[in-house]
Amino acid sequence: MAVEPLIRPEIFALRPDYAALSIHAEFVRNGSSDECSMGLLRAACSELDSAPWAEAHLNSWRDAYRSFGAKPQRTPCSAEALRKRAERDRALPAVNAVVDLYNALSVRYALPIGGEDATVYDGAPTLLQASGGEPFDTVAEGVAKIEAVDHGEVIWRDARGVTCRRWxxxxxxxxxxxxxxxxxxxxxxxxxxxxxxxxxxxxxxLIDGLRRLNPEMRATQLFLDQDSPTGQRQAR
Structure with missing residues (x-):
């Protein structure tokens, strides 16, 4: 069954311009980082200025974080964090073939991209503002721990708990x-x-990169925005 996320109305109240592309991929053949995936990371680091709207887009994310009380200078969105690392080190760390792929695209497009194991989700991924206290599993100084999220924080979650903090x-x-x-x-x-x-x-x-790993990979796409909060299916 395809993963179909839910966007709660309060998200569009915060940011009416928010839009997301949801991609559910099956029969992906992931593996260790290879020359192709590492080449994508190197190319992304050399193309930081290729999108003329990149800095303005990241600035919009800073404003979005401030709208629910976060401090983007301390906890930047994922795309900005990757971009800062690329600017500082002129390199990005290799993780595995799929993570390398979407990290490279995130830097290239100045676009937050999340990649998740669909099989461990309990119910639909849901974007909403937290009631406060929802559990979030993470690692601090190499030790697994459970954090409680803040009231009003924008989170992705499923029925078991928070899957991504601060949007x-x-x-x-x-x-x-x-x-x-x-x-x-x-x-x-x-x-x-x-x-x-x-x-x-x-x-x-992203889909083309996944198909490089396995031509038999199957993907479904949904486009979500304020006018289509439950998604419009995209052909691909």
């Missing part, structure tokens, strides 16, 4: 993609002024 700042450990993961859910999250067409292009590049 797209930090992913939990339970849903991470490993080399043995074969069913995956990705969410690509966009604000103004990033063009919708560029969001769709990033999604197409």
């Amino acid at each position: 797209n700042w930090r992913q939990g450990t339970r849903t991470r993609i490993t080399e043995t993961t074969t069913a995956m859910w990705f969410v690509l999250e966009r604000l103004d002024p990033m063009p919708i067409q560029s969001l769709l292009e990033a999604g197409a590049n």
